[in-house]
Amino acid sequence: MSNASVNEVRLVGNLGSDPEVRTVGQGTQVATISIATTYHRGEDEFTEWHRVVLWKHLAERAQKYLRKGSSVYIAGRLATRKWQDEKGVDRYTTEVIAESMQMLGGGRQGNAGQGGDGAAGAAGEPKQDRRAPASQGADPAPQEQDAPF
Known part of the structure; x- marks a missing residue:
């Protein structure tokens, strides 16, 4: 009998609302997001x-760059929490604990949210836009606005 097991989640979807960020313990930030994924049958x-x-660091990046409608890739693991409500009834919730995040598509300020190294807890900011500059005299391409999701 094998003792091997796997607890891995990968999601690509869009945020249903802005991240909810709070500080716990001795200044540790934690963010909660809700991601919608859609499939067809x-x-x-x-x-x-x-x-x-x-x-x-992932919470800090989410707070800085993610907004309602943002497209994001998340890799992580499932975790179930148990608590008691005010009546003493046991309650459960299953969440994805993100280990890495990559922002997809346009960011909040031009291309600020694009890229990212996807490393869990990466301290660096997302990669800079490395496209070739617009030719002289040509109007630059219009920047995409936040999607109205």
């Missing part, structure tokens, strides 16, 4: 919502 479309928790 025949002509039917189904949307699934996922609660994702980001810690420390």
Whole structure:
């Protein structure tokens, strides 16, 4: 009998609201986001919502660059928490604990949210836009505005 197991989650979806960020312990930041993923079966479309928790540097990046409608890739693991409500009833929730995050598409300020190294807890900012500059005299391409999701 093998003792091997796997607890791995990969999501690509869009945020349903702005990240909720709070500080816990001795200044540790934690962010919670809700990501929608959609799949199709025949002509039917189904949307699934996922609660994702980001810690420390990932929480800081989420707060700085993610907004409602942002497209994001998350890799992490599932975790189930148990607590008691005010009536003493046991409650459970299953969340994705993010180990890495990559922002997809345009960011909050031009291309500030593009790229990213995807490393868990990466201290660096996302990669700079490395496209060739517009030719002399030509109007630069218009910047995409935040998607109205």
